[in-house]
Amino acid sequence: MMSNDKVLVQVRNLSVNYHTRLGPVSAVNDVSFDIYRGEILGLVGESGCGKSTLGKALMRMIMPPAKISSGAIIFDGEDVMKFDQKRLRDFRGRRISMIFQDPMTSLNPVQRVDEHLIEAIQVHEPKTVLENAQERVRTLIGRLGIQERRLRDYPHQLSGGMRQRVMIGLGLILNADLIIADEATTSLDVIVEAKLVDQLREIREEFGLAILVITHNIALVAEIADRIAVMYAGQIVELGDITNIFDNPLHPYTIGLLSSVPSIKLDDHEELYKMSGEPPNLTHPPSGCRFHPRCPEAMPLCSRFCPNMEEVVPGRWVHCWLYQDHPQKERSTIKVKA
Ligand SMILES: Nc1ncnc2c1ncn2[C@@H]1O[C@H](COP(=O)(O)OP(=O)(O)OP(=O)(O)O)[C@@H](O)[C@H]1O
Numbered sequence: 001m002m003s004n005d006k007v008l009v010q011v012r013n014l015s016v017n018y019h020t021r022l023g024p025v026s027a028v029n030d031v032s033f034d035i036y037r038g039e040i041l042g043l044v045g046e047s048g049c050g051k052s053t054l055g056k057a058l059m060r061m062i063m064p065p066a067k068i069s070s071g072a073i074i075f076d077g078e079d080v081m082k083f084d085q086k087r088l089r090d091f092r093g094r095r096i097s098m099i100f101q102d103p104m105t106s107l108n109p110v111q112r113v114d115e116h117l118i119e120a121i122q123v124h125e126p127k128t129v130l131e132n133a134q135e136r137v138r139t140l141i142g143r144l145g146i147q148e149r150r151l152r153d154y155p156h157q158l159s160g161g162m163r164q165r166v167m168i169g170l171g172l173i174l175n176a177d178l179i180i181a182d183e184a185t186t187s188l189d190v191i192v193e194a195k196l197v198d199q200l201r202e203i204r205e206e207f208g209l210a211i212l213v214i215t216h217n218i219a220l221v222a223e224i225a226d227r228i229a230v231m232y233a234g235q236i237v238e239l240g241d242i243t244n245i246f247d248n249p250l251h252p253y254t255i256g257l258l259s260s261v262p263s264i265k266l267d268d269h270e271e272l273y274k275m276s277g278e279p280p281n282l283t284h285p286p287s288g289c290r291f292h293p294r295c296p297e298a299m300p301l302c303s304r305f306c307p308n309m310e311e312v313v314p315g316r317w318v319h320c321w322l323y324q325d326h327p328q329k330e331r332s333t334i335k336v337k338a
Pocket residue numbers: 018019020025027045046047048049050051052053054065216282
């Protein structure tokens with residue numbers, strides 16, 4: 001994977017387990033990918049595939065019973081795994097912030113909108129004078145399309161869409177480099193959702209920050225993202241530019257996932273890829289490639305060995321034996337399409 005000043009976050013071989021009575025749940029397994037500066041990266045996959053766990057891991061917000069069991073997270077050149085608690089608190093407020101489906105869980109019900117934003121500034125930039133903080137809050141809130149009189153409202157007095165904008169504001173007020181939006185638009189009605197999506201795009205343009213959009217809604221990702229990472233059973237199976245992946249998905253799971261979206265036409269694959277079966281129980285994930293029991297193209301080696309995440313064409317990473325070599329596989333079967 002590339003390593004230059006284009007890259008904001010490098011995630012390498014990251015694994016997260018939930019420790020339960022029934023044994024460890026392998027929610028994120030050996031995941032490697034980059035997030036570029038200023039990009040919108042969509043992280044998609046079925047419910048329970050590990051999207052939220054991965055998002056929280058990037059902020060090191062993994063709490064017991066979960067644990068990051070291995071891997072590295074390099075944020076702007078710094079190893080997040082080595083941060084102490086003080087450093088982590090600063091990192092979370094200043095560099096990276098996360099918005100969830102229900103903003104009420106993150107906002108303080110007895111704090112007014114402006115108090116949230118001013119407190120964020122005062123905690124992370126204690127030298128800022130109150131008047132300057134207030135001025136910054138007013139400017140930002142205007143750019144987010146929230147009327148100034150709303151600053152004195154409590155979170156419960158706001159609509160869902162407006163609450164999400166306050167959450168976005170909490171990231172923007174300190175110039176974060178990355179906002180993680182975890183199903184942030186899911187509970188909104190379609191019109192409010194469309195507005196928020198437009199706004200996220202504008203924010204990216206204006207503030208130049210990266211946004212990781214976590215969702216099971218591929219249509220949303222199609223509208224907003226530059227690149228897409230497809231996750232299945234705790235692993236990223238395919239990653240690349242959104243148009244390339246939509247035009248020519250390579251991983252059999254991506255093909256199945258996209259052919260289930262009515263607005264995306266995949267003529268070649270329509271019949272072949274009616275995905276059968278259920279996503280696996282991550283307490284006992286399948287051996288080898290975790291998708292092999294449901295894969296219409298599975299080969300004998302797929303149940304025995306786990307493929308690597310390989311760059312099969314420039315900018316496109318695929319986690320599948322169809323596209324990589326192995327001594328147990330006929331060379332001639334490798335399918336690399338340019
Ligand atoms: N507290 C927990 N204890 C045990 N297992 C958990 C816990 N939280 C999540 N898991 C398991 O970890 C896996 C990943 O969960 P996660 O919430 O990250 O998935 P997700 O892709 O965000 O799903 P959704 O789309 O439903 O939000 C799932 O198999 C889930 O059952």
